Amino acid sequence: MKIGIGGIKFSEELVHISHRTVVPADSSFADLIRRLAEKRINVPFVCSSVYDDAALCTFCIATTDFPSLERLLAAPSTLGEPADALSSALLSNPEHLKITQRVGTLTLFPHRRSLALFGRIVELFGQSGIIIHSLCTSISALAINVDYHALDLVAEVLGKIVELPENHAPFRPEFCVRQIST
């Protein structure tokens, strides 16, 4: 039996960054998020979880913001840290930072806090070989990061288990909202 949902939305093209830290000693993730804010780079997706002393953190930025991220990793922070302290801590260790280009967020809503919906989606993706880079729930939606070029295919596969309103097609970003000042 299919599960009824209200709709599916696709994001613009994103860059997906996964970061590992040792908690609580390593502040590099908080520093990185702070620097993104200083550079007015929007972070539309963040999730993190801790297992023992290791925190795994994932975030996304727009592909158009990625050159700014690369620049800021090599630039001194406003706190007067050494120019390359953060970048060397992050970029020089591929175990700590993994950057995946060309990712898109498929947002499915509403989730109604349903473990069955989540479970069946994950089960289906596992069976279909669809790579989930990351996933996080919000107050009403399930945001799933997959390969950007696969968004249409993923929506089609989801059709096996979810029922969309009649004539619904995934919403695509037709315009971009960008905050340009505080």
Next chain:
Amino acid sequence: METIAVYWEPKIRVYGLTTRSGLSLYTLIFPIARLAYWGGVVGSLEIKGSEFELINLQTASATTMQLCLLPAQDEQAADVRMILETGAEHEEATCFKVVTPVELIYLHGPHFQDRYGIADAALRPLHTARIPILSAGCAGTSVYLVVSENRAEEAAACLSETFVF
């Protein structure tokens, strides 16, 4: 075509802040090849009457994924724990951990997904106050933060530095 709208606020306004206590946080690390299996296991929890507050799933390495599950109703905690624990015991290369009790804080606000600085405004005050974040999720217009027992009130006070509830 570009349209510019002007709006200013001294602090980030939200639609309210909610806390929940007495929850249990489950974390699983498992082989990517077992994704379908774990999807089936978590999906079966709904039969027990459980809903979720927060779920996140991340690629932990080239071969593993890390699932973080915060069920909504603690009355089902014993069943949820048993099902996940039993599932993990029978699986190879799988790690399972429960942190209980934990507390959840969540807030949501206008166009959070389009505005820079929201994640920083949520994470920085807790980091500065040395309140460990056990799990977090910022997607859409929502911010979810999981903290240890008896830390939610303090965390909410810290968040009042950057948000207006």
